[in-house]
Amino acid sequence: MTKFLTKFKEKPLLCLLSLLFLLVAALTRFLYLDNKPIHFDESINMWFVQRIWEDGFFKYDPTNYHGPLLFYLIQFVQLFTGFDYLSTRWVATIFSFLSLVVLWYGPKEHRTALRWAAVFLLFSPGMGFYGRSGIHESAFVFFQILGFMSFHYLVARDFKKFWWTFIGSLLGMMALKETFVVLILAFIPAALVVFMSERKKIAWSKWTKDLVASFKTTEVSLPLLGMFLLFLGVYAGFGAHPKGLLDFFVALMPWLKTGVHGSGHEKEFLYWGKLIATNEFAILVGFLIGFLFALKNKWIRFYLVFTVFLWAIYSAIPYKTPWCLISILWPFAVVAGFAIQDLKGKLPKAGQFGLYAVLILLFGFESHRMYTVMYKNPIDMQHPYVYVNSSYQMKEFVAKTQQVLRENPLLREQTLQIGTEESWPVPVVLHKFYNISYFRTDAKIEDNALIYMVDMKDKDVIEKELLVRNQAAKYQGFILDVRQGRSHILVYVKREFFQDKFSWELKELGTL
16 A cells, blocks of 8 residues: 555545545446447447458548547457447446546646546536447547646646647547547637737747657657557558548548538537536536636636637537537536636635535535436436437347347348348347348348348238238237337247247237
8 A cells, every 4th residue: 555655646545535536436437337228329339340350440431420449449349348239338438437537647736626527527427328338429538638638738848748648639539530620629719818818928939949859759759659650550441441541631521511411410509508507517517616717717717718619619510419418518527626626725614614515415416317317217218318229128129039049049040131221220239140131121021031120111011921921820029119219110020939038028910
């Protein structure tokens, strides 16, 4: 324990507090990762990873709006987990945990404020919920936070850490999502505001000379070169797809087209504001307190301007999916962290105890809401954070079908026909079938399939065809709620293998 305390140069009480924070962060991020069914985007991510396994590299497509990095990381995790959708959540959750760690052990000069920010994010329902979802956003947030920590190192003249964190974060964001452009646009006015107020306090010539000199050292330049080569590699398929590098530079136009037109995800301008106001009360209160100290604290001023512009840009884009909230939320929490530190410094001892009491109440309230959305009912279809997620019925259907395949391995050779207009997430969750047919039911009906998945409008088509083939007695069916935002479908299964497997009743053809 002595060596541990010496390493971090903190008092024993603070070390214990750090251990408690890390323990709670790990539990809230990693506990019961499988407690909700697969998300639509998780299934899409799994499909891209499957392409890497089959092709040997990721073929970047600028119309996909996502870079290659996350898919390669998921593939690496699957070396230990196998081809399972939980691998997507492990990657996302590790980044979510690391985001909290980066803030907790951030630049020493502002560590107290950043630790308050980490606590705000620890008890954020949105950060917890989406930090456990196997999508790009939590990794993207990690690199955003890392990038902004670099500016603290820059001001502290720790140029080595600045270059590592700044370049690493920039390349990381660029390898994940095209929305890094939004971050840059919001950063520019924030940097200008601080520059105008602080320009006379900095010895620019010496500062610039030292910054450039540090870049030229091998200790800095070699790691940066490695980062850059890795960035080139993931986009170029590590040499197998050089065109991916060129496609990276044209990706902005298709992304802008989707953002402007919405593509079915259009939301009102105030969508993000309402989401924060109704679900992230503690962070919002801390953020509003920050306005009281904006004139005297340059870091609050910097993060306030950045946060407002970031919120405004995201709000102006019609295309809105709720998990993007955490990319907007983290700077709110940083402002709140600095605000609490400044407020505490202005209060007498009695006032500080009062402040702690209020914070405990706020975090307790947020903890209850976090528990509800993350553990008690993670698929509450009425909750604004639950969006295009699979149902529990779908989860059971997949689990029982996989059980049937384990009990009868030769059934993998029989056909699964996904004859619906939309197939996701079935191709990924039932990938163990050797023969998957994607013919629409009204175009072709496979012979003697183990499972038929059919749109409701094609009910008469398939039942009539099975009667003509004298196969109707082999099958029973049920209505399946696949996922939120999608119409129910019909599923027909062979009765000899699926009789009494599900918690719901299978019905005879003609009675559905």
